[in-house]
Amino acid sequence: MFKSILALPRAVWLIGLISLVNDSASEMLYPLMPLYLASVLMAGPKALGIIEGIAEATSSIFKLVSGVIVDRTKKAKPWIVLGYSLAGIGRPLIAIANSWLWVLAIRFTDRMGKGLRSSPRDALLAESVNKNQRGITFGLHRSMDNAGAVIGPLLAALFLSLGVPLRDIFLWAVVPAIVTIVLALCIKEPHKEAVPQASKFGWSLEGMPNQFKRYLVVAGIFALANSSDMFLLLRAREAGVPQADIPLLWAAISLITTLFGTPLSALSDQFGRKRFILIAWIAFAFFYIAMGLPGISMFQIFALFGIYGLFKAATEGVEKALVADMAPKGLAGTAFGWFNLVTGLMLFPASFIFGWIYEAITPLYAFLFSGGCALVAFMLMAFWVDGKMHFKPNLIKS
Template identity: 80%
Template sequence: MWKTLRSLPRTVWLIGLISFVNDSASEMLYPLMPLYLASVLMAGPKALGLIEGVAEATSSIFKLVSGVIVDRTKRSKPWIVIGYLLAGIGRPLIALASSWTWVLLIRFTDRLGKGLRSSPRDVLLAESVPADQRGITFGLHRSMDNAGAVVGPLLAALLLSLNVPLRDIFLWAVIPGVITVVLALCLKEPAREASVIPKKFTWSMEGLPPQLRRYIFVVGLFALGNSSDMFLLLRARDAGVPQEQIPLLWAAISLITTIFGTPLSALSDRFSRKYFILIAWLAFAFFYMAMSLPNIAIWMICGLFGLYGLFKAATEGVEKALVADLAPPGMAGTAFGWFNLISGVMLFPASFIFGWIYESYSPTYAFLFSGSCALCALVLLAIWVFRANAPNQTA
């Protein structure tokens, strides 16, 4: 694995570095959002669910748009630069928000930037390496991304321990925002094959193979149960985890994902990717079912959050590598666009429904709903997407 890592091209490492810096800023603020909304703007779980749902749905729609544009223009870099620029502008503005509706608008801008950059970035990664290095490439990217998610919460915990106001912490995000834009300007486009996509784009997934369509559909069902991770932090706080330890708990998840993301994804280059995804989705369902326990202890939450980190490590890179495996030549942008659209747009109903159940009934029913969606998706993935007559999906 180490020899393969050293042989990866400069573009892969540069994209990983950009994601590291960007996520250091993003994840410094992410675990503070529920606290900021609740303690400063006096907004509850319903508002949180609406904000995250709208933000992620926006991101998902533009992931498809940018993916299709990349297939037609054969250029990824401009959209990556614009995406990081919008994120760098939007995040610090949360400090100036006077109500949760302003936070909604700012999060919309931030997620618009993510939507414009994500599919072009995934295409750039997939086309920078041969097929038998896709797993380790996406795994490395996710590991470096999650390394930033370790640094960010640690910075947040440090600033909170120094009694820095929540509003001021959001202002610090402007510095990494500038750095990511400068680094993105240093990216270079790879040589690309001639396009074989349909001349006119349609919303019917024209040109994508049936197995990829089935896979995207099941990913959407799974995403219906995968609401915003902010609810996990809210659940931890409600269960008695001290406020100053919430960022540390989130950092621990990211650390586990950072350590195990690359080696697990690298293994998927040698063995069937489907087993990694099936086992990880089963772990996710168990995690949400266990989090539904009414009187869950803090030590149980810590252990379950560790399991959640392993789930993320085993899926974040492998799921995207499988999309690249199934995508036809010249349609990687469209394939990633549809994958990102469906998996992300479902976060709106997922977060809204989860927040509504959480506040109107109880956290128990909310987590049971998510776990049930995951189990249904797991069954369909095993018997419908990875059926016996389908080709074994390895790189």
């Protein structure tokens, strides 16, 4: 497997490095957001749910826009550079925000940048390798992305241990932002075969396989279960995890995802995507239901977060490889755009509903809601989505 990883094209490694640096900044700030909102801006779970829901919905809409445009223009690099630039500019501005509404506006800009870069980046990755390398390619990208998510929280923990104010930590995010933009400018797009522009090209799902359309429905239902991870950190803090250890807990999840993301995604190239997704979704349902139980101990929190890390490792790269498998030739950007749109838009009601139940009723019912949605998605994925939607790429000639 190591030879296969090293043999991947330069573009795959460069995009992975960009994600690593960018996520170092993003994840340095991410676990601090609930603390910043609560201790500095005096905002509660409802505000957190609104901020994260709107931010992720914004990202999803722009993922479709950029995906369709990149299929039309056949140019991914400009959107990747623009996307990382907007995110890099937005994050440090949180340090000067004086209300949660300003944080919402800044997160909106940050997520718009993510939306503009994500589908073009994923399409570029899919087009840079053969079909039987997609699992390992997206797995490597997610592993490097999560490596940044290890470095970021460790930096946050270091800053907190040194007594650096939360506002100042947000200002430090400007350094990796500059590095990310410079690296993005170095991207060289792979040569693309000329694909005639078909009349079906557009914003609709026309021309997409029925299996892909069904998968979109199921993925949307599962996304309703997947509310903002900030609620998990909030739950851990309420369960007794010290504030200074919250970034370390988040870093541990990312470390697990980094270590297991590439090998698990590579296995999906041989044994199929669907079984990995099904196993991971069951683990997700168990994790959420267990997290909501009253009297949960710190040891149990740490063990459950380990399961959550394995869930992310088994799905993040595999889900994207599955989308690439099903996308018609020349429409990879649009396919990724629709997948990101559907799953991202559902994050708004997911975070809003979860936050409302968490604050107005009880955390137990909020976590049961997410676990229940995950179980519904599991059943539909197993018995409704056509089994032909997934194949073993190693049996298909490139």
